Amino acid sequence: MTEDKLTENSNHDNIWTPLRSNDISSEIKDLIGDVIEKIPDMPLSVQQIIEKAANSETDLEELVGLISSDPVLVSSILQVVNSSYYGLSHKTDNLQLAVVLLGFKEVRSIAMKSFFARSLGDGEVYEGYDTRQLWEHSYLVSVCAGEFINEDNPQRRGVFLTLGLLHDIGKFALYHIAFQLKEKGIKPKGIGKDLQETQYLLEKEELLFCVNHNIIGSMLAKKWNLSKRIISVLECHHYPSFFDSNGIPSEYSDFEEEISTICISDLIATQFTENSLHLPEPHPHFFEVLGSKPPLENVITPELLKKLEKAREFVKVLG
Ligand SMILES: [Fe+2]
Numbered sequence: 001m002t003e004d005k006l007t008e009n010s011n012h013d014n015i016w017t018p019l020r021s022n023d024i025s026s027e028i029k030d031l032i033g034d035v036i037e038k039i040p041d042m043p044l045s046v047q048q049i050i051e052k053a054a055n056s057e058t059d060l061e062e063l064v065g066l067i068s069s070d071p072v073l074v075s076s077i078l079q080v081v082n083s084s085y086y087g088l089s090h091k092t093d094n095l096q097l098a099v100v101l102l103g104f105k106e107v108r109s110i111a112m113k114s115f116f117a118r119s120l121g122d123g124e125v126y127e128g129y130d131t132r133q134l135w136e137h138s139y140l141v142s143v144c145a146g147e148f149i150n151e152d153n154p155q156r157r158g159v160f161l162t163l164g165l166l167h168d169i170g171k172f173a174l175y176h177i178a179f180q181l182k183e184k185g186i187k188p189k190g191i192g193k194d195l196q197e198t199q200y201l202l203e204k205e206e207l208l209f210c211v212n213h214n215i216i217g218s219m220l221a222k223k224w225n226l227s228k229r230i231i232s233v234l235e236c237h238h239y240p241s242f243f244d245s246n247g248i249p250s251e252y253s254d255f256e257e258e259i260s261t262i263c264i265s266d267l268i269a270t271q272f273t274e275n276s277l278h279l280p281e282p283h284p285h286f287f288e289v290l291g292s293k294p295p296l297e298n299v300i301t302p303e304l305l306k307k308l309e310k311a312r313e314f315v316k317v318l319g
């Protein structure tokens with residue numbers, strides 16, 4: 001663990017803490033800016049599909065019309081609905097039927113995955129970071145986050161599903177950062193070292209990429225003009241593991257529920273797939289925000305585990 005980053009302003013005494021936006025050097029900031037600049041903007045059609053599919057009042061034909069403008073997305077949707085997971089007796093090429101069978105929630109997940117795969121790379125593996133695993137993780141976090149929201153409020157539930165899908169989007173951009181660093185001749189401290197002993201995922205990122213996915217994620221969300229709610233979650237979703245409520249920047253203090261939900265959902269999803277935690281348990285304050293108390297086991301119910309099992313089956317279909 002790097003000694004220069006030890007601090008007592010945290011959840012536990014003398015714990016390593018992640019870099020925040022203001023901590024990174026201007027050289028690295030410029031380099032990230034260059035990388036972010038090259039990542040395509042989110043097309044209006046994708047933004048509209050994500051937004052419309054989050055609204056249960058949306059007209060089916062309107063949504064199908066929007067999807068039709070994107071042939072790659074149409075083929076992804078048909079591929080999923082014709083997969084063995086749905087067990088249709090005859091393959092369908094009817095987009096409207098496919099959207100009905102999948103449901104708006106799954107259509108939105110497919111739209112996001114399709115866009116991110118095209119703009120940030122799909123199936124790439126770098127230093128143990130695998131984009132397909134990342135997508136599975138994001139999907140599980142979204143399912144988990146949705147479970148924390150009352151079913152009677154589909155609109156809010158939709159928002160939390162989106163936050164779950166997007167929360168680690170900065171990780172997808174880390175690959176691009178790695179190539180840019182190489183091009184500029186910058187060798188991060190951790191390259192060529194055995195990082196097995198590194199305690200936290202964020203620490204490993206900083207050693208390999210000079211930055212972590214929280215900082216990149218929030219920069220990316222700003223480029224895509226995503227909402228302040230999304231930016232706050234992308235930037236702060238791991239802060240509860242390192243800081244108390246004072247660690248959340250005041251500009252994001254309205255989004256404590258979102259940050260707490262995604263932080264805790266992230267830990268549950270990681271525990272579920274890897275049987276271990278990659279970060280410390282959040283500060284008790286963030287459990288309280290969700291009406292609960294530590295430890296994490298208190299919020300993991302058998303029903304939630306069943307939903308995660310089912311979600312893991314589904315995500316395999318997404319490829
Ligand atoms: Fe994360």
Ligand SMILES: [Fe+2]
Nearest residue numbers: 137167168266
């Ligand atoms: Fe995550």
